[in-house]
Amino acid sequence: MDTTTSTTLLYAALLAAAFLYITVVWRGRGSGLPPGPTGLPLVGSLLSLDPNLHTYFAGLAAKYGPIFSIRLGSKLGIVITSPALAREVLRDQDLVFANRDTPDAARSISYGGGQNIVWNPVGPTWRLLRRICVREMLSPAGLDNVHNLRRREFRATLRHLHARSGTPVDIGAQMFLTTMNVITGTLWGGNIGSESERTAVGKDFRDLVAEITEMLGAPNVSDFFPVLAPLDLQGIRRKSDVLKARFDDIFARIIQQRVKAEQDGGDTTADFLEHMLNLEKEGGDGKAPFTMTNVKALLMDMVVGGTETTSNTVEWAMAEMMHNRRILRKVQEELDAVVGRDGVVEESHLPRLRYLHLVVKETLRLHPALPLMVPHCPNADTTVGGHRVPAGSRVFVNVWAMQRDPAAWKDPLEFSPERFLQASDGGHERDFTGSELDYIPFGSGRRICAGNAMAERMTAYSLAMLLQAFDWELPQGARLDLTERFAIVMKKATPLVAMPTPRLSTPELYST
Template sequence: MDSTAALALLLAAAAYLYLAALRRRGTNNNLPPGPRGLPLVGSLPSLDPQLHAYFARLAARYGPIFSIRLGSKLGVVVTSPALAREVLRDQDLLFSGRDVPDAARSISYGGGQNIVWNPVGPTWRLLRRICVREMLSPAGLDSVRALREREFRATLRHLHAQAAAAAPVDVGAQMFLTTMNVITGTLWGSTVGSDAERAAVGKEFRHLVAEITEMLGAPNVSDFFPALARFDLQGIRRKSDVLKERFNQMFARIIEQRVRAEQAAGEPPAPDFLEYMLKLEEEGGDGKAAFTMTNVKALLMDMVVGGTETTSNTVEWAMAELMRKPRLLAKVREELDAVVGQDAVVEEAHLPQLPYLQAVLKETLRLHPALPLMVPHCPDADATVAGYRVPAGSRVFVNVWAIRMTAYSLAMLLQAFDWELPAGARLDLEEKFAIVMKKATPLVAVPTPRLSRPELYSA
């Protein structure tokens, strides 16, 4: 195709999109108020990288519900608790659809195999039941308490060694590794045998999760102009495919190790989440929905990606806020000393007796929610919210940041150590928007032991 023909085709496509936008404008009566935007691109040129803060500024101008044109897609943003309840509770079935980003469709095995991007239906209910009953139930959590205690003790020993050397610690990175070890140990703890093997798997997953969250948070032309998605103009889908294949290879190795261990022992291995899912996969599902090996991999990815960044980021934010407010930090320490003392190490059993610590975490999540915009919802049919029409197929954001558990990790860090910034360092609370809320600058601090007996750190 010569340059003249290519230019003509481009102009024809632009004219088509412009006329389509005019037709939509004529029929989109009673939409929520919002910025007019430009032809074709809407408000894309004015988007702020801190999308949650940008939406909050628009809410201050247009009200608790507003619409915004993002390329050829219509976005509707709600920023009040009452409207969030209307979308997420009162009309939950209507808004249960998902507007799956192009990159997420690839990384999640087609967008309909996991919990996050699956619309409500038999498959979604089966996947949710698997997670709630087998992994997140009180019995399931109690069954792996020893594993959690072991990983936290390992973190305690590592931090004590860093403190002895007066070495700074990247709090977020350390909590990510601890959380990753707990989650992967819960998922397939009896499969990956040695501590060295678990550490290697955890390190590999950490790099993968960081790449995935960064990719999912990047603006993608394919999401704003679905008609152009087939061309993958930014190469994001290709990158997503590469990351998915790396996950596939890791999961395949883990599942193969499980099968070999079972064959060598001549009996089933100790039960864990992976064992339950493999058994269900052999049975083909629950009779109402199929359950395949693709579902197994997609659920494992949900657990690994969804449980690590959110937990470690929340602990890092809480530590940063407390170091910025010494008076509140002293109150947390007073509570920990009264309940646990300095002659013992905090345990999960102490957590119900630490209401002030729990309040600190809740306030942290209010100020720095793990998912500031939640997962975008997509109504299956035209809906009405606060008297405004929300057309079918709109991308609906609930801006939790504008509305404004991890207790064990925070309790351990604060009860066992004093923390201070390295010489010359400055504490900042600047945010970095992505699929999850991160600190723009990692919190790096120097721990100092505060327990009464050194042997408590190596128990």
């Protein structure tokens, strides 16, 4: 039998197995499920799937209601689009829905799917990993410990932008580089060296992170038909393996350098990497093991999860303010009142920049970093909104749609930071704790984003620096585009490119 015939028979056998699986599994599943599109035999609604899943699901919710089911190959999707139902999933039945249905690409990127925080099932290992990150890096005390590092990187960005005065700057790319230097400096004490190296290496890192998020958000036959996953028909697993290998090489070199420095008796930095390497030597905390794979998986979590999400939020905020100059002027007036133009904004000023924080909140309302969050997966059959939700289904919470719901938000498509004023002033007072389920840009419950405090601080500091030190204009003839592009992370369809003009009182302030 030749190779072509063997391959054809294999495909036929696998498709038959997939069809048999659907026939058996879906028989009897119809009763009690949420309403939703019927779909086609075998493929369900795959052929009508829109790449912009957040808007596609919002359209289906308008037709079928705030909870609907959708068959995606052999997988059942349940989509939640209301605060009340989100509370059932994320708070009332938090433990039932706390696990993940890990995509094939994520299994590669996360060193097998169970080595990091994002995709690890809730249990002793997940609790250990989260405790390490929150206690050592992301707690208020942990963030305060690296205040000088953030200040150094923001001052470097200030000097760089001043040198680029009057020339176009890709704001998202620049803030990605700043954020990445802060995060890598926090993780292992190092950043990207000289100014020329910063530009070249920073672009490589950004492209690499962008490719990873694209792989994580791409529709994948292996996820819709797990029986076909070994074939990797779209090559997504192979591409993900290549991306992971590139990052793994970087992490391995950094770890080897640190281990060698310690063996040679040199001074080592008491940073996040050092803490993890010490814990790896100890083998864990007695309740769960901690391996070198966990070390690299957590580094991947921090680099991928913390860079693009923050820089994208800064880019969206700048785009929205440049679209509405009244808001931009109001932020700058607040900065002038609190900081003035004879000094440079510091993190210590942030608590007094009330309106700036409203801008951050409103940006994350209209443009949540993860519009569908990371999908949840119930570990047992349960009920939500009176409908049956089977164990193993993939549950999406459409944060993007919930935060634009006219039933919860007045003029929901308008960018209006004032809506977050205190209730006595006629607006909504919301924070990032996930307690108010109509506003959960960082999620809610035990799976709430561990890095929300760092993201809030980095975003606010970035915007304060950009707007206190510079005025911004689009290049001649350019148009402001607010179109979204869906991946697992919400992006602008076209980068925001703008030209800075210095507004501080003396040039020397940019070089201090």
